[in-house]
Amino acid sequence: xxxxxxxxxxxxxxPVEPFLRMDRMPHIWCPACGIGTTVNCFARALESSRLxxxxxxxxxxxxxxxxxxxxxxxxxxxxxxxxxxxxxxGLKLSNPELQVVVYSGDGDLFAIGGNHFIxxxxxxxxxxxxxxxxxxxxxxxxxxxxxxxxxxxxxxxxYGVFEPSFNLVQMAEAAGASYVARWTTYHVKQxxxxxxxxxxxxxxxxxxxxxxxxxxxxxxxxxxxxxxxxKFYKQVSKTRNGAPTSECALTRAGEIxxxxxxxxxxxxxxxxxxxxxTASLGDRYADxxxxxxxxx
Amino acid sequence: MHAAPKxxxxxxxxxxxxxxxxxxxxxxxxxxxxxxxxxxxxxxxxRFAWRIPTVGGIFIQMEDELAAxxxxxxxxxxxxxxxTVTSGPGFSLMMEHIGYAAITxxxxxxxxxxxxxxxxxxxxxxxxxxxxxAKWGSHGDYSIIxxxxxxxxxxxxxxxxxxxxxxxxxxxxxxxxxxxxxxxTEKVVIPESDQIAITPRRFTHxxxxxxxxxxxxxxxxxxxxxxxxxxxxxxxxxxxxERGYPSMNVETQDRLVRRMQDxxxxxxxxxxxxxxxxxxxxxVVVVSxxxxxxxxxxxxxxxxxxxxxxxxxxxxxxxxxxxQHIRELAGRAxxxxxxxxxxxxxxxxxxxxxxxxxxIISVPHAGGSVHKxxxxxxxxxxxxx
Numbered sequence: 001x002x003x004x005x006x007x008x009x010x011x012x013x014x015p016v017e018p019f020l021r022m023d024r025m026p027h028i029w030c031p032a033c034g035i036g037t038t039v040n041c042f043a044r045a046l047e048s049s050r051l052x053x054x055x056x057x058x059x060x061x062x063x064x065x066x067x068x069x070x071x072x073x074x075x076x077x078x079x080x081x082x083x084x085x086x087x088x089x090g091l092k093l094s095n096p097e098l099q100v101v102v103y104s105g106d107g108d109l110f111a112i113g114g115n116h117f118i119x120x121x122x123x124x125x126x127x128x129x130x131x132x133x134x135x136x137x138x139x140x141x142x143x144x145x146x147x148x149x150x151x152x153x154x155x156x157x158x159y160g161v162f163e164p165s166f167n168l169v170q171m172a173e174a175a176g177a178s179y180v181a182r183w184t185t186y187h188v189k190q191x192x193x194x195x196x197x198x199x200x201x202x203x204x205x206x207x208x209x210x211x212x213x214x215x216x217x218x219x220x221x222x223x224x225x226x227x228x229x230x231k232f233y234k235q236v237s238k239t240r241n242g243a244p245t246s247e248c249a250l251t252r253a254g255e256i257x258x259x260x261x262x263x264x265x266x267x268x269x270x271x272x273x274x275x276x277x278t279a280s281l282g283d284r285y286a287d288x289x290x291x292x293x294x295x296x
Numbered sequence: 297m298h299a300a301p302k303x304x305x306x307x308x309x310x311x312x313x314x315x316x317x318x319x320x321x322x323x324x325x326x327x328x329x330x331x332x333x334x335x336x337x338x339x340x341x342x343r344f345a346w347r348i349p350t351v352g353g354i355f356i357q358m359e360d361e362l363a364a365x366x367x368x369x370x371x372x373x374x375x376x377x378x379x380t381v382t383s384g385p386g387f388s389l390m391m392e393h394i395g396y397a398a399i400t401x402x403x404x405x406x407x408x409x410x411x412x413x414x415x416x417x418x419x420x421x422x423x424x425x426x427x428x429x430a431k432w433g434s435h436g437d438y439s440i441i442x443x444x445x446x447x448x449x450x451x452x453x454x455x456x457x458x459x460x461x462x463x464x465x466x467x468x469x470x471x472x473x474x475x476x477x478x479x480x481t482e483k484v485v486i487p488e489s490d491q492i493a494i495t496p497r498r499f500t501h502x503x504x505x506x507x508x509x510x511x512x513x514x515x516x517x518x519x520x521x522x523x524x525x526x527x528x529x530x531x532x533x534x535x536x537x538e539r540g541y542p543s544m545n546v547e548t549q550d551r552l553v554r555r556m557q558d559x560x561x562x563x564x565x566x567x568x569x570x571x572x573x574x575x576x577x578x579x580v581v582v583v584s585x586x587x588x589x590x591x592x593x594x595x596x597x598x599x600x601x602x603x604x605x606x607x608x609x610x611x612x613x614x615x616x617x618x619x620q621h622i623r624e625l626a627g628r629a630x631x632x633x634x635x636x637x638x639x640x641x642x643x644x645x646x647x648x649x650x651x652x653x654x655x656i657i658s659v660p661h662a663g664g665s666v667h668k669x670x671x672x673x674x675x676x677x678x679x680x681x
Contacts (some may be wrong), residue, residue: 021530024541053527059370070530070542075523077373078532079366080396086330086363090370090378091523094328095356098374098524119359234533277349286302286352288327 019043019053021073029065032226034211035065035132039072041188042103042130045195056099056199059088061108063139064213065132068103082113085120088127096270099128099199106133106147110166114146121175121204126268128198128205130154131168134213135250138161142216149252153220168208170245173262178203180245180262185209186233187258194260203268210256221252299323299492303351305490313478314339317407317471319541320455321379322494326405327353328371328378330364334388334477335419337409340381342450361386364391369402373531377459377497379405383475384413387426387552388433394468395434398556401510403519405455407471408631410477410637412663422475423663424586425638430470431615434642437553439560442470442615443569444585447481454612457569464489465560467515472614474637476587476666504528509540510552516559517543540651560616567611571620574600578607579630580679581654583622583646585611589665590636595635595672601657604680606633617645626650631679635659635672655679 020043029035046053053074060069062081069076075098084102093099102109109117109131120127136154137143143156147168152161179201183191188195191209198205212218212229217290223232233256233259241259248257267275310318318340321329327348329644331341345355352375358364361382368378382390387408397404399601410426412418418451426433430442441461443620445451458469501505509516509529521527534542535549571589573596575581580599584592589610599606609625611618622645625632631654643658650656659675661667 021541053372054528055524057523070532073528075373075528076530077370078530078534080392080533083362083366083393086358086367087370089356089358089363090328090330090369090372091374093367094371094374094376094378095524113358116363119363142568177451273354281349284545286350288353 015047016040016043019046019073021219022070024071027071028065030215032212032214033064034134034209034229035068037133037185037188038130038191038209038211039068040196041192042195044192045199047197048192049196051199054184055097055197056101057091058101058103059084059091060102061113063102063108063137064134064140065103065105072160077138079174081109082108083116084108085116085129089125092125092127093270094168102127102129104131105133105138106131106168107145110146110168118171118175121172121177121206122180123269124203126203126270130195130207130209130232132209132211133168134211134217136213136217138213138216142213142220147250149250152217155216165250167245167249169206169248169261173245176204177206177262178264178266179205181206181260182208182210182248183258184233184237184256185212186230186237190258203266216229240252250287271274297494297496298491298647300325300373301489304488304489304492307486309484309486310481311448311484312339312481313445313451313473314409315343316451316484317431317455317473318343319454319486320483321405321459322347322351323452323486323489324377324456324459325494326377326379326459327351328368328376329353329355329380330358330367330371330378331381332358332361332364334383334386336411336478337381337383337407339478340407340409344681357620360565361389362393363537363639365390365406366396367457368404369393369397369400371516372402372404372668377570379407381407381409383409383411384426385415385416388578391429394440395438396436397468398438398440399533400531401466401556402468403466405458405462405471407473409473409475411475418664419598421474421664422587422666423637424474424588425641425663427472427614427638427641430472437557439557440468440470441465441560441563441613442472442610444472444614445477446586446589446610447477448480448484451477452484452486456492461563463495463497464517465563466520467560470615472586474586504590508538512555515562516555545560564616565620568616568618568621569609570618570620571612572608574607575609575625577605580604580606580676581609581629581631581632581635582606582672582676583611584636585614585642588637591667591669592672594633594669595676596671598669599676599680602677606653606676611642614642617642617649619649622646622649626653629654631655631657632680633657633659634677635661635667635675637661637663637666
């Protein structure tokens with residue numbers, strides 16, 4: 001057990017409690033939903049990261065995963081649907097010493113918020129995006145989303161999804177992300193490690209987490225309950241670190257390629273900005289990090 | 297407190313309204329702007345992009361107006377004073393985030409240089425047809441402040457005022473320019489920084505243990521915090537209690553929505569900004585705002601020359617609407633004449649406040665140019681009859 005965990009008071013019943021707003025429990029997520037598992041992994045990653053938690057902020061959009069911000073015992077922002085990334089962009093740029101984590105779902109980040117995702121990746125904005133991909137719009141009742149595989153039955157595709165879905169990891173890499181990984185909620189150790197890794201990595205980092213929605217996705221598609229989801233993930237997942245993301249598309253019941261696919265170094269937005277301004281303006285450039293924004 | 301000297305371009309300048317507005321943001325202490333290009337407003341952020349690297353701050357051009365209007369709010373919670381700039385189509389896209397700023401009580405400024413609409417409309421030509429949208433455009437009940445400059449000098453002065461009001465009341469403030477005011481070039485005097493009053497952000501003095509994010513102070517406005525200071529606060533667009541936690545019930549909704557409205561009452565009751573000319577003996581009150589006020593001024597002069605006792609009530613703070621003043625004038629004037637570059641928007645507010653006690657003549661104009669003074673004069677003559 002690490003030193004930080006030894007600091008936890010004896011009356012604490014769970015080692016992740018300090019990372020959660022316990023006064024907001026119980027949470028709203030369904031039994032066997034995977035979001036809580038990812039939050040547990042995130043708490044453990046925060047713990048092992050040794051970051052000053054006063055300087056970590058979580059930003060969420062809207063949806064089931066959008067509620068993560070409300071349970072994280074950090075500066076946390078539950079924003080509007082699809083707009084967690086641009087909010088996080090403003091937060092990071094005005095206060096660069098913050099480590100800003102965007103925690104949201106597949107519908108929020110890739111349908112209504114898809115444009116913001118690719119542009120933040122293009123800029124290599126120094127934010128960490130964790131996408132809990134449950135393959136559906138769960139909060140609103142299980143409608144088809146941009147990540148829903150074909151042939152799936154959903155509330156708005158009662159005869160089966162026929163439109164192609166996004167391959168999220170390929171999109172992240174193509175748009176310029178510095179780090180791209182995918183795990184499932186079965187891979188808790190690997191997921192925690194990836195989360196810890198991105199907390200120490202500069203630039204736009206993306207982790208996709210496949211996560212079950214027993215209530216609205218599995219039941220409708222006769223895929224069983226939460227335990228069946230774990231068995232399914234265990235059975236069909238294949239770890240291929242460094243796999244070409246173009247080969248990692250998801251299907252309804254086929255192989256799930258997991259692993260770390262991209263880990264590269266690109267100058268991030270603020271580095272590029274400062275480089276350009278210094279080159280153009282020399283001594284006249286006033287570095288925003290030394291000019292407090294709240295001076296007036 | 298006074299403006300930080302670094303952002304203040306003290307001196308006598310020849311500036312257009314958009315550029316003067318930008319200088320106002322810098323004098324007010326804005327150190328973050330996010331924007332998306334749109335005519336006729338882009339000059340505000342173009343100048344900011346040119347100025348801010350030597351002042352110390354950030355300009356980022358976002359991928360759309362939705363992004364720009366929420367990026368500024370992230371920046372505010374990070375500790376900055378921040379704003380965005382747009383025109384009609386972009387303003388429409390920003391509506392959701394005006395609501396978010398209202399319910400999260402995020403002090404920020406939206407500059408809207410109005411052009412003809414609806415939709416793409418008249419990109420390069422003036423209108424004043426977003427006035428109701430500024431107040432009612434986002435869903436739900438909420439309150440904002442909207443200011444209407446009628447000159448480049450006022451674009452500077454009122455932008456500073458707008459930032460100050462945003463901090464004082466923790467509301468989004470709308471700077472409602474129009475294309476003419478935005479592109480009109482005139483003398484602009486920027487004072488010494490120690491002559492510019494700045495309302496600092498009211499950060500809490502409480503410890504994280506004692507602090508509640510939405511606990512109203514005596515003025516009904518909660519104290520601010522910023523991320524990174526150890527408060528571990530939670531901000532949500534959901535209806536929330538004083539801790540900031542979602543609390544979706546009738547009582548919390550009632551308390552929150554009423555407080556958001558009530559906190560602006562001190563401004564509405566006694567601090568409305570306006571210009572009054574020749575109202576003491578006026579039988580006809582010409583109401584106007586923005587560029588239209590400058591045409592109305594000419595029309596009123598012509599009416600006076602003809603012996604008509606016409607006066608001017610120029611609206612500067614359009615929202616909250618200056619109800620008390622219109623009610624008082626309705627009790628003693630015969631009629632109101634109200635030219636606007638729309639088919640009649642703010643005139644409904646005058647009708648509401650006059651409540652039948654004075655005749656009201658709307659002088660609509662669909663936008664694309666300004667009124668001819670003769671058209672307004674004709675309405676004044678009609679009103680005086």
